[in-house]
Amino acid sequence: MNPPATHGYLDGPRPVFASYHAPRGIVRDIRWILCAPHGWEGIQSYETVKLLADELAASGFHAVRVHYDGTGESFGTDEDPDRVAAWTESIRRAVAALGAGPVGLVGLRIGATLAGAVAATHALEALVLWEPCVSGAHYTREMEILASASPRAVKDGQAAQALGIEAGGYLLTPETVASLNAIDLMKTAFAGAPKVLVLGRDDRPPLFAKKLADRLEGAAFAQVPGYKELMTYPEKAKPGVAMVERIRDWALGVSSTGDYGGLTLAAEATWNETRRRPIRFGPESRLLGVLTEPALPATKTKRPVLLLTGGVVPRTSVNRMYVVLATRLAEMGHRVLRMDVSGICESPPAPGAAPNDPHAASLLDDARAAVSLLLEDGGGEIAMLGLCSGAYASFQTALADERVRSITLLNPEVFHLADGSPKFSQTEQSHAASHYKKSLLSPAAWKKLLTGKANVGYIAGFALAKAKTTIETARERIEARVKKTPQGLAGDLHRLLARGVAVAIVMAENDSGYDALMAQLSADLERLKSEGLRFKLTPGPDHTFNDFSTRLPLVEWLVEVLAS
Template identity: 30%
Template sequence: MRPVVFDGRFGWLHPAEGPSGVVLCYPFGYDALCTYRGMRRLAERLAARGMPVLRFDYPGTGDAVGEASEPGRWRAWIDSIKHAVALLRETTGVECVTLCGLRLGGTLAALAAQELGGVDGLVLLAPVLSGKNYQRELRAHYRKWLLMPAAMDCEAEPDTDAFVEAYGFRLYGDALESLRAVDLRRDAVRPARRVLMLDSLDPARVDALAAHYREQGMQVERQSFDEYARFMMEALDSEIPQAAFRSIENWLAGAADNPATLERMAADSDAGSHADQKAELMADRVSDPTSGHLVEPGVIETPVWLDGGRMFGIYCTPESRTAAAPAVLMLNTGAVSRIGNARLGVRFARRLARQGIASLRVDLGGLGDSEPSQDAVSLDALYAQAGADDAACAARWLTAQGHRGAVLLGICAGAFVGLHAASREPAVIGAVLVNLQKFTWQNICDEHGKPSVPVAAFGSTRSYLRSMCQPRKWVRVVRGQTGGMPVARELVARFAARFGAALADRLERICGVQLGPREEQRLFTALHARGVHTRLLYGVLDEGVEELERYFGVRGGRLRRFGRIGVAFCERTDHAILSARAQENVMSYFEDFFRSTFDETRQSESSVSGGTRRAWLDWRHARTTQWLLKRARALRLSGEA
């Protein structure tokens, strides 16, 4: 596969030699994050069957140019699919094209196909049939997320008509208005010659749509999509819908293997207007991504391959970057691609570039678009030392570009990877580790990659103590609606573990006797010895605070002995940094840390002020010493007298 950029849209072309091609249309927002690995695997499988595939990011999403809040997004998304079809035809010479869309991507594909004309096939995977229902679904998802432990202490967004939010992604303004008016049965009239529909969410509506298409003389095949729920889980848990993908492959390959079908499609394609559209849409719009492309005034992004093509990243730089200045290395959050939850990686990279700071948002091995692609990712893989090795490799790549070093930014599992990479890689000079859950990791997954023990049965101690101050919680206990003993036992065990860790630390400091393994302390000792400026940043109620206080005392107080390591806490900061307030907290904290620690101008000013203070302290010390000597001499003389 190779990266492509057209009209500011970033995408991937999976080449093949067949006469039929496919454009994959992503779903919206969090759905796209969950299914990114699966959609890539589908593209690879289709290409292996001889069908070139193009997948891409809509304007204002993924690695594409722009923001979701800009006006005209709905129209731009439909047009981007039409541009993608023209690009696929231009670059591969395919005679016919099929659009394959998941959820909202299916809806957009159907609308774009109707406008294009001459589209051979349309694959609809659980398409959004009613825009009004979809907006209600997004709002319901958001309310459900607010009740989850990971969203504890999160600042809830207001219920407004200005936008609809789900998991940090938003639909705004005219996009909302256009979506409200969508009814796929009414709006997409004869979008393609053949349609494959896979859906188990709303059988009655889907059957009605299938019947509507058949009345228009279209070939329609209707199948269930029983794997949908497991496919749409969060990125780590998302399962590839093997049966659905086999159905898509066979359906597309059946048409490609039929010469009469190909001849008819080619004739219709020639009779259509796509040749004129191709000349209009493709002129001067496809750029060479390896040379870098402008994503906004003064900001350039370049797709790069690292470690011999094994890892992929986006190198984001200001047009006039300072030579030898440190660069920021953004690591994957869990199994999410380099884009980041709620598109944090993209937004922050461009925000840093506007301040003159370069960055690399990278996919570690096996994640996002790095190699090898995988059907599944396990917790053990996310916390494996191979991830730290990959992060170290990316840091060395940045130094090879002339940067003074890399400053890591990692969230959750990315924070674990960053901690271990920073503890041993000389190219890393700083790190901000957000909501770090574990300092060390023992493999917990079975042969199928599933956790064999509960990962997090309880929330943070602070959240439970806060709940104990709420009368309604005690009312529920008294009424027998909830049990208090399991929580009490867990809290007792936690306080006992903290007391044991504190006692062991005190004995080690007083007597030099080390009790039990202290791998956690060794990591921070290595960071301090190497001079890596490190900050641990937590949401005040995040479960990672439990691990921190177990090994390093209340609020990580025992880390103060390491002068270059600090701990900070942010209110209104959810675990995965999905909310707008949490994202601003993390970005602002990182910017302040970077400027105060690595900005050369500030450092020189700090060194001057530091030198002035040291001179003043030396003067005070000398005056005090003189005074004491005089007093001692006076006492001696008075004694002799």
């Protein structure tokens, strides 16, 4: 296992978050700064970019991952002015922080575009343009296409683009679009004479990447497999090992031995009314979290808040909603912890466990460790909010720990996991049931079944799981009528509410988990509401609340719930 990176902040007008990977073995002279993609592509490629930094460090290089101003863990938002200038300035600040000596940039996608823009004004030793957006206009056009496929854009048309381009939960304002469109690497002259590698995907013609390499005198060009596999849903993504190894080997070939020094990051940073501090905690300090707290000591202690993400995404959440929530709550006097659970992003898996498992056996222990961190004095109470698998962890922690006095569950899919749990979650069962009902009327589906091309074992497994769930739900409803109290999930919520725990559930009305939740709660929902359950429906099928028109009012509602 690679040693963990050091996380902290670059000094400057507004602190910028960075992760530093110290070299191991014989030190090489070039210090590398990694420029990740923006937005959803940054989430998709997170593991691969981290892997590249680890591999460079293992080969003797200093390696730094930078979160551009207003992205990731850095202060600011997409709506701030002068985004492109701020992003390139973030890279320049990392270059300056490394001091005298050779520096190289590796940029992926729009990160390559930004790296090329920096290379126009800074004499770099080396430059890797990895599946580059050769012009900003190409990138913004791609984001327009992505945005046009969102449910709201399909429904409302151009009205959905009033703020700019909303793509994958991120915003490119009209000003940002114009600034990106002004960058064209085919017309950019680099300062000095950096050694250049242009690396393209191998699953389609190289198009503009090869033209760019041909234009740059002496540039190396290669097409390497793995891009399509790394740029997919994080739960299904596979690190681009071949691409990482090609970059590492090229970096070794253009460097020599020599150590010009590494990077010292500030352990915490303050901006406006809040302070942020990355922290290692839990067993063997395995877990990484970021604490957001009031910049000045609060006159009155307020309930701390733990935010748990869902799936294989970093502690920021898919669209940085958790960063916004943490900032808003800290401004009101709360200490807020966002964290990567074991096996996700910056937190390595527990011993013997596999990475990228949102429901790993260590999940509940991780949540309890976070609760204890926030309540270091051993007393007090805490609020928890979780999305999907994070909702499961919040629910289970509240059942077991009376220090948890408030839980907010966003699009929960499962509430109980144990040995012997069905292979299919109730959400999967609900989704599959709908699919198979439609298939009954499909001649093609019957032909597939009768010719032996259908996965009969899978269908049988689903049928058994669905039957078991239906029987258990019916049994719980009968027991509820006989005993006059809710059973199953409704019973758990009833007991939490009776204990004085504030419970809120938020569901997207077309989320895949909605029908499964209603199958368990519909008979008792009104009673639970009368006991204090807050139940909120948001429009659309938006599991991670990427749509701005949904997310912005939801954040206001969540702040009110968590602060009350």
